[in-house]
Amino acid sequence: MEPIASPLTTTRLPDALCTHSPICPSADSPDAEAAQVVAAHPEQGWSLLCNAVVLFEDTGELLPDGRAVAPHRPLVALV
Template identity: 75%
Template sequence: MCRHTPTCPSADSPDREAAHIIASHSEQGWSLLCNAVVVFDDTGDLLPDGRVIAPHRPLTDMA
């Protein structure tokens, strides 16, 4: 449960990655957010209910 003011976005919110980091393991490539989402360096997410959000890096213009 988030105790920040204002509260962090929920795990189901589109802006879930804006939640505060409560544990960071950069050497392993992931961080745990206060909404229980695990965020990976490749921009993928693991939600608390086990759902996986595929990496979602923005596309770059190759022109």
């Protein structure tokens, strides 16, 4: 019997799709948001990055393994 794939199994885009130099950071890197946009839908408020992260306009993220990252807008400095 073959194992059933979990819906939370990490799916990574093939490295061949990242033709940028330098190669985009992986989805689990601290700088994951620095990856190139491969599909932008500003009218819907999201973009797909080269590392398979879905980045929302409120700065929230959906990682390839299904985990969500809460919005993390920078705090405005009080002057």
